[in-house]
Amino acid sequence: MTTGTPSASRPATPRRSRVRTFLPLGIAAWLVLEIWLLTVVAGAAGGFTVFLLLLAGIVLGAVVVKRAGRRAFRNLSETLQRQQSGAVPAGGQRSEGNGLVMLAGLLLMIPGLVSDALGLLLLVPPVRTTLSRYTERTIERKMQSAAPGTFGDAFQQARMHRPDGTVIQGEVIKDDERPAQRPDAGPRPPIAP
Numbered sequence: 001m002t003t004g005t006p007s008a009s010r011p012a013t014p015r016r017s018r019v020r021t022f023l024p025l026g027i028a029a030w031l032v033l034e035i036w037l038l039t040v041v042a043g044a045a046g047g048f049t050v051f052l053l054l055l056a057g058i059v060l061g062a063v064v065v066k067r068a069g070r071r072a073f074r075n076l077s078e079t080l081q082r083q084q085s086g087a088v089p090a091g092g093q094r095s096e097g098n099g100l101v102m103l104a105g106l107l108l109m110i111p112g113l114v115s116d117a118l119g120l121l122l123l124v125p126p127v128r129t130t131l132s133r134y135t136e137r138t139i140e141r142k143m144q145s146a147a148p149g150t151f152g153d154a155f156q157q158a159r160m161h162r163p164d165g166t167v168i169q170g171e172v173i174k175d176d177e178r179p180a181q182r183p184d185a186g187p188r189p190p191i192a193p
Contacts, residue, residue, distance in 0.1 A: 034112035041113065057116045061108030064123065068101040100128045 042050045075098075100122055107119030121127055 030114065034114055037113050053113065053116070054111050057108045057111070057119070061105040061110075061119065064105030064108060064119075065102050066105075068098045068105060072098040072102075097128065097132045100132055104128075 038050055041053070104119045104122035107115045107122065110116075122131070
């Protein structure tokens with residue numbers, strides 16, 4: 001029965017991003033491709049050969065991740081020691097990019113021949129350097145063109161640049177109340193941990 005009053009319409013839901021739409025489809029297609037390729041190789045070379053290939057990928061991936069992790073930890077400790085001694089200014093040295101090497105190791109550890117091929121491809125230094133530069137440029141461009149209220153905008157606002165180029169993470173606290181009006185008129189604790 002209609003009473004003459006309009007029904008409350010539902011608020012418009014935001015449109016799904018392309019990543020949220022196509023990521024599940026891409027993962028499903030990748031899994032189907034991996035299974036199909038494993039069955040083709042197993043039919044041509046035998047099941048034991050496929051098992052040995054998968055086992056070799058897992059072992060090689062574990063070795064790559066372990067070495068990259070050790071190298072990253074060693075680089076971090078050396079950089080901290082140099083900064084504390086004053087030998088190298090903060091931010092004056094470019095990292096070696098162990099993240100892509102660790103990603104290569106993880107791709108090698110995932111069972112499948114396509115992921116193993118991608119992991120081996122990431123272990124090639126020119127490919128890794130090119131991908132690292134491309135990713136860095138893309139992220140920087142996205143951060144600069146971030147709309148207000150997005151994650152990129154919040155990240156940009158949280159960074160404070162010093163004149164020498166170092167970045168200090170910080171937070172701005174705006175105190176509009178007068179000290180007599182605040183219930184806890186004592187000094188504020190420092191932001192740093």
